[in-house]
Amino acid sequence: MRRALGIAVCATGVAAAGTGAAQDAYVIGVTAGMTGPAAATYAPVIDAMKAYLDHVNSKGGINGKPVRLIIADDTGEPSRAGANAKRLIGDKALMIVNSSLSSTFAPILAETKRAGVPLYYAGAVCPKETYPPADPLQFCSTAFGATLDSQAALGFVRAQAKEPVRLGLAAMAIPIARSEIDYAEGLSKTLGMTPVEKQISPPPAPDYTPFATKLKEANPNWVYSWSPWVSQVRTFEALRRLGWNGRYVTWAHLNAEEELVRLKDGELYVFGTNAFFQDDLPIHAEIRAVTHKANLKYPISYLTEGFIAGLVIESVLKNTAWPPTPQKVTAAMNNLKVDLKGLRGGPLEWTKDNHFRTRQYYRVWKWDPAKQAVVRVQDWMPIDVKQ
Amino acid sequence: VLIYRVSRVISLAHGELMMLGAYGLFATASLFSGHPLVAIAASAVLAVAVGGLVYLALMRRMTGESVLAAVLATIALGILLRGAMVLVWGPQERHPLQALGWANASIPIGGAAKISAVSLALVLATAAVYLGLWLFLRYTRWGIRMRAAGQNSLLAAQRGIGLHGIYALAWGLATFTGGLAGMLIACDSALEQTMVVIGLKAFPAALVGGLDSLLGALLGSIVVAAAEVLLIHYVNPLLSDVVPFLVLLAMLIVRPWGLFGTREELDRV
Numbered sequence: 001m002r003r004a005l006g007i008a009v010c011a012t013g014v015a016a017a018g019t020g021a022a023q024d025a026y027v028i029g030v031t032a033g034m035t036g037p038a039a040a041t042y043a044p045v046i047d048a049m050k051a052y053l054d055h056v057n058s059k060g061g062i063n064g065k066p067v068r069l070i071i072a073d074d075t076g077e078p079s080r081a082g083a084n085a086k087r088l089i090g091d092k093a094l095m096i097v098n099s100s101l102s103s104t105f106a107p108i109l110a111e112t113k114r115a116g117v118p119l120y121y122a123g124a125v126c127p128k129e130t131y132p133p134a135d136p137l138q139f140c141s142t143a144f145g146a147t148l149d150s151q152a153a154l155g156f157v158r159a160q161a162k163e164p165v166r167l168g169l170a171a172m173a174i175p176i177a178r179s180e181i182d183y184a185e186g187l188s189k190t191l192g193m194t195p196v197e198k199q200i201s202p203p204p205a206p207d208y209t210p211f212a213t214k215l216k217e218a219n220p221n222w223v224y225s226w227s228p229w230v231s232q233v234r235t236f237e238a239l240r241r242l243g244w245n246g247r248y249v250t251w252a253h254l255n256a257e258e259e260l261v262r263l264k265d266g267e268l269y270v271f272g273t274n275a276f277f278q279d280d281l282p283i284h285a286e287i288r289a290v291t292h293k294a295n296l297k298y299p300i301s302y303l304t305e306g307f308i309a310g311l312v313i314e315s316v317l318k319n320t321a322w323p324p325t326p327q328k329v330t331a332a333m334n335n336l337k338v339d340l341k342g343l344r345g346g347p348l349e350w351t352k353d354n355h356f357r358t359r360q361y362y363r364v365w366k367w368d369p370a371k372q373a374v375v376r377v378q379d380w381m382p383i384d385v386k387q
Numbered sequence: 388v389l390i391y392r393v394s395r396v397i398s399l400a401h402g403e404l405m406m407l408g409a410y411g412l413f414a415t416a417s418l419f420s421g422h423p424l425v426a427i428a429a430s431a432v433l434a435v436a437v438g439g440l441v442y443l444a445l446m447r448r449m450t451g452e453s454v455l456a457a458v459l460a461t462i463a464l465g466i467l468l469r470g471a472m473v474l475v476w477g478p479q480e481r482h483p484l485q486a487l488g489w490a491n492a493s494i495p496i497g498g499a500a501k502i503s504a505v506s507l508a509l510v511l512a513t514a515a516v517y518l519g520l521w522l523f524l525r526y527t528r529w530g531i532r533m534r535a536a537g538q539n540s541l542l543a544a545q546r547g548i549g550l551h552g553i554y555a556l557a558w559g560l561a562t563f564t565g566g567l568a569g570m571l572i573a574c575d576s577a578l579e580q581t582m583v584v585i586g587l588k589a590f591p592a593a594l595v596g597g598l599d600s601l602l603g604a605l606l607g608s609i610v611v612a613a614a615e616v617l618l619i620h621y622v623n624p625l626l627s628d629v630v631p632f633l634v635l636l637a638m639l640i641v642r643p644w645g646l647f648g649t650r651e652e653l654d655r656v
Contacts, residue, residue, distance in 0.1 A: 035470065037580045039478030173625055202628040204581035206572065206588070210619040210627070230480070234576055241493045241503045255479065262485060297477050 025061075025068040026317050026324055028053075029088025031108060032099040032123075036075035037204070041228065042099040044254055044298045045123030046071060048287075048306025049097075051294035053313065062317045074100050082107025089115045094329045095316070097309070099123035102176055112137060117326040118333055122309035125176050126356055131385065134355035139333050141312050141348055143273045143305060144251055145360055146176065148383050149226060150184040152362040153249050153271050156378060157222050158191050160247075165193040168220030168246075170211065172231035173202045180226045188224075196220050201231055212238035221246045229253040236268060252365065257301040260367045260374045269377060271364040274304045275343050278374055283307075283341040304343055312338050312348065345380035359384050388593050388604045389520075389564070393537045393557040396446070396457045397598070400465035401565055402586020404441075407468055408434045408566020409483060409573035409582065410476055416486035423487040430570060431563060438562025442555040450551075469583065484574040491575060505575035512571060516564055517605060533557060537599075591631035595638045597648025606646055610634065 030049075033042040050069055057066045070091060072084035081104035085096055089111055096112050097120045098104065105127060112119040118137050121130065126140035157165060167188050171181035178200060185195045197218030199211040212235055215223060223239065223246060225232040232250040239248070245267070252272025260270060277284050277300055287307050288300055296303065317324070319332035336350040345361020364378040390398050398404070412430040419426040445464060449457040484491055484505065492504045524530040535543040536553045544550050565586070572585060588611070596607025615630045644650045 035473050035478070039473060040480055040579060043478045200624055202625055204584055205627065206582075206585040207576070210616050211624055214620065214624070230577075230579065230581070237576070241491070242501055243493065243499075262482065298479060302479065 025066045026320070027068045027070065027091065027093050028095050028097060028313060029085070029091065029093030030069060030071045030097040030099070031074045031081050031084035031088065031104070032071065032097070033076040033101060033104075034071065034073040036077070038076045038101050038228075041254065042076075042123050044296075044302040045099045045306040045309060046097075047294075047296055047298070048291065048303035049122065049309040049313070050306075051290050051296060051303075052307050052310025054294060055290045056310070056314055062314060063320075063322055065322060067313070067317065074104055076101040076104065078103050078107050080104075082111060084108075085111035089117055093117065094320075094324050094326050095120055095313075095333075097122050097313075099309075102127070102174070109138070115326070116330075118330045120309075120312070120333070122312070123305050130355040132354040132356070134353055137330065139350060139355040141308055141357075143308075143344075145356060145385075146180050147183055148360050148385065149251060149271075149362075150180060150187055150224075151383060152360075152381065153224055153226070153251075154184060154187055154191055154193070155381075156269070156271060156362075156364050157193070157224065157249055159378075161222065163221065165222050166196045166218075166220045167193045168196060168215045168218060168223035169198040170215060170223060170225040170227070170231070170235045171198075171200055172227035173200045174227070177227040177231070181224075184224055184226065193222075199235070201235065203228070204230065205234070208234040208238040209242070211235060212242055212244070215239060216242050216244045223248045225250045227251075229255060229259070233259060233263075236265075237263075240265065249364075254302045254305060255299070256365070257374060258299050260365060264367050264369065266367055266369045269364055269366045271362050271378075273344050273360060273362055274308070275363070276365060276374065276376075277301050277304075279342065281342040283343055308340060308343055308348070311340060311343075312336070345382065354385060356385055388596075388598060388601055389561045390557050392599050392601070393533055394446075394457075394540075394554050395454055396449075396461070398461045398561065399458060400441075400461045400468060401561075401589055402583035403465040403468040403472075404437070404562050405565040405569035405572075405586045406472060406578070406580075406582045407437060407569070408562070409569035409578045410472055410481070411437070411566065412570040412573065413476070413481045413483040413486055413578060416483055420486075421488065423489060426487060427570075431567070434563045434566030435559040437566070438559035439555045441562065442551075442558035446554070446558065447551060465583075469580075473580070478580060481573070481578040483570065483578055487574075489574075503575055505571055509568075509571045509575065512567060513605075516567065517601070520560070520564075520601060529553075529556060588631050591635035594635055595645055597645030599649055600645065600647035603645055603647030610646075 030046055032046045033039050053067045053069055070088055074081035074084050081100060085108040088096055095118050098108055099122050102125050121140040121142055123142055126142050126145055129135035129138045130140040169181050169185055171177040185198060188195050197215050199215050201211045216239060225235055236248045247267045249269040252270035256270045257276045287303055291303055315336060315338045316332045320328045333350055334352045338348040340348055346359055349358045360383050361380040363380055365374055366377050368375040390396055411433045415426040415429040445460060449460050493501045494504055494507060496502050524534055532548045533553050536548060536550055540550055592608040592611045593604045595610055596603025611631045611634050614634050615627050618626045618630050
């Protein structure tokens with residue numbers, strides 16, 4: 001019910017923002033998949049980001065001014081996302097934040113480019129235009145990153161494997177996942193591995209057994225999957241039900257920490273760039289306190305990504321002199337270094353040519369049956385992001 | 388199929404009611420923690436009650452309106468339920484089986500073939516539901532009344548059969564069976580927003596079998612599922628989404644009333 005009210009209040013904000021109220025605040029427009037099939041991935045990011053910025057506002061705002069967030073639900077639909085972006089720009093948003101399916105990117109981008117407003121992907125997959133040489137108006141802080149993730153995952157497999165690697169590959173039939181798994185297939189060969197089977201499952205598949213069966217029949221000793229969590233974990237669970245005993249390495253989405261606890265499988269490895277709550281850092285205590293105050297219903301482990309987005313927006317606006325304009329915000333985003341307080345392996349840095357990050361750090365975790373706990377298998381491993 | 392047979396209304400909220408049944412199990416499993424059988428029984432009762440309530444609160448008011456209006460009402464109901472479920476339970480994935488405190492073991496069924504315990508329960512539950520429905524419709528007073536209402540509602544009403552009670556019961560039973568499917572699917576994998584799509588795949592199965600035939604729905608499901616699995620395995624996995632509808636198109640061209648449907652039931656444009 002809170003979400004419904006929140007969206008309703010935000011909708012009211014849309015009407016009010018253009019009238020003067022906007023001049024007293026930093027206005028940030030958000031179009032996100034708050035409901036719909038992909039909401040589990042995106043809604044926690046935006047809700048956590050909002051909770052953090054509300055917390056900032058309660059402490060006096062940024063440069064003495066509050067941050068006003070206008071959240072519009074696009075349900076993952078491109079047409080709605082485009083309409084949202086147009087409306088938010090009309091309401092003088094200084095920046096558009098997108099947390100939704102990649103199919104929403106093009107219509108939003110068309111609107112932001114027309115208006116010269118920066119577009120910030122938070123929780124949505126980072127498009128290649130944020131990598132160097134970056135598009136002047138697109139920025140991204142989302143944890144996962146195409147090509148780098150496969151480099152990290154397969155590097156880990158090579159370091160771990162004591163026997164020749166027969167690699168199975170699994171992905172969902174969405175463009176970003178398919179191209180990444182194709183890249184991983186090529187990369188695996190250069191690393192001396194043998195890709196034995198690649199399975200692409202449609203989104204959503206009610207039963208992953210047929211795909212897992214084909215994978216199992218190829219007899220891989222490792223399987224790598226890079227997709228939305230539902231596809232990754234269902235393929236893994238189907239493989240286990242079929243009696244496959246190999247090792248599975250996959251991306252650590254928002255819910256990975258609690259999923260490792262649920263699955264309790266010692267050969268399921270998740271790799272990612274956000275620290276787990278088991279680290280119990282001071283920032284984790286802050287996240288707990290803020291989300292408790294905001295009465296968010298998600299498991300706490302879902303909220304790191306949204307907090308990082310909040311920290312990024314706070315840093316950008318701190319460097320945006322009053323009165324703010326989209327041009328000033330873009331300039332601040334082009335020269336940004338955000339201290340993530342341990343939520344990642346290092347600070348998030350954007351430069352004029354690199355709107356992704358200059359260095360990406362990866363960790364790997366798994367469930368340890370002996371300790372009955374999630375354990376870290378590999379500590380932060382940096383990969384430089386180059387052109 | 389049950390609703391169509393009795394009232395000639397196609398429920399397009401089937402997927403959402405299925406998902407609601409699964410959320411019902413998740414809720415009762417959390418409520419009756421440590422008592423899984425109580426939780427399952429409570430969720431089953433809840434599913435029947437929801438179906439009855441849908442009829443009494445919504446579909447009953449469509450009496451006398453065109454069938455198309457009633458079908459559109461079920462679409463609106465589906466949209467409403469989808470939004471309401473996100474509001475109540477949030478968008479994240481849920482695991483009813485874990486909430487029940489059970490594990491989904493893998494059971495060998497000969498050779499290298501294995502089946503999960505919940506999948507096996509799904510097969511057995513389908514058989515039990517069909518047997519139960521057959522016994523109910525053939526031998527019980529309410530079942531015979533339901534068949535009568537389905538054959539000729541006007542005549543049935545003139546003979547003193549309370550149509551609203553029959554329709555409410557049909558909605559209750561249909562929601563129970565759909566909800567049961569949702570519960571078992573959610574226990575086998577997980578409960579999340581895309582479950583509605585599985586409900587959508589039920590329509591090709593029902594139409595292939597014949598919209599007014601319970602036996603046809605069963606055989607239609609087997610035909611569609613077999614085509615899907617075989618094409619995934621031998622041709623291309625990405626065909627799985629389109630196969631049910633290809634089978635449906637082929638059936639509509641060759642035999643529009645389905646394998647076991649009644650030819651006279653077909654409305655022509």
